[in-house]
Amino acid sequence: MANEPHPFSRIAEELIGDLRGVAFEEPRRCRKRPTQPLIGLIESILTEHQIGRDSPEHTIRAHWPALVGPANAGYSHAVRIERDKRLVIHVAHSVVRNELFLHRAEIVERIQKLPGCAKIKELNLRAG
Numbered sequence: 827m828a829n830e831p832h833p834f835s836r837i838a839e840e841l842i843g844d845l846r847g848v849a850f851e852e853p854r855r856c857r858k859r860p861t862q863p864l865i866g867l868i869e870s871i872l873t874e875h876q877i878g879r880d881s882p883e884h885t886i887r888a889h890w891p892a893l894v895g896p897a898n899a900g901y902s903h904a905v906r907i908e909r910d911k912r913l914v915i916h917v918a919h920s921v922v923r924n925e926l927f928l929h930r931a932e933i934v935e936r937i938q939k940l941p942g943c944a945k946i947k948e949l950n951l952r953a954g
Contacts, residue, residue, distance in 0.1 A: 911947040916954035
């Protein structure tokens with residue numbers, strides 16, 4: 827902190843800029859915040875988006891053919907988990923969508939047996 831310059835108020839910075847002939851280009855509503863170390867920000871982003879870590883979505887995608895069968899897996903794929911309990915599945919064929927709809931309770935039971943996927947309670951089948 828000894829090396830950091832003294833922080834001036836916004837009005838003082840505008841006056842100094844006017845005196846030196848340098849335009850003050852920060853918006854009026856802009857609020858300066860203290861600088862944070864980059865490693866903390868990167869770690870929070872990696873944790874939030876499950877980058878480089880095992881997530882329930884990755885586990886489900888890896889086991890998808892075993893969960894729904896190889897024929898149905900060719901026309902469907904798990905997309906994301908909403909609200910920590912609903913798995914969104916895009917299905918490309920109406921017959922496969924109907925098949926998955928009829929066996930959804932069975933599929934949910936299989937998904938819940940996977941590591942980290944016990945919170946999944948329902949399936950949301952979407953055309954896509």
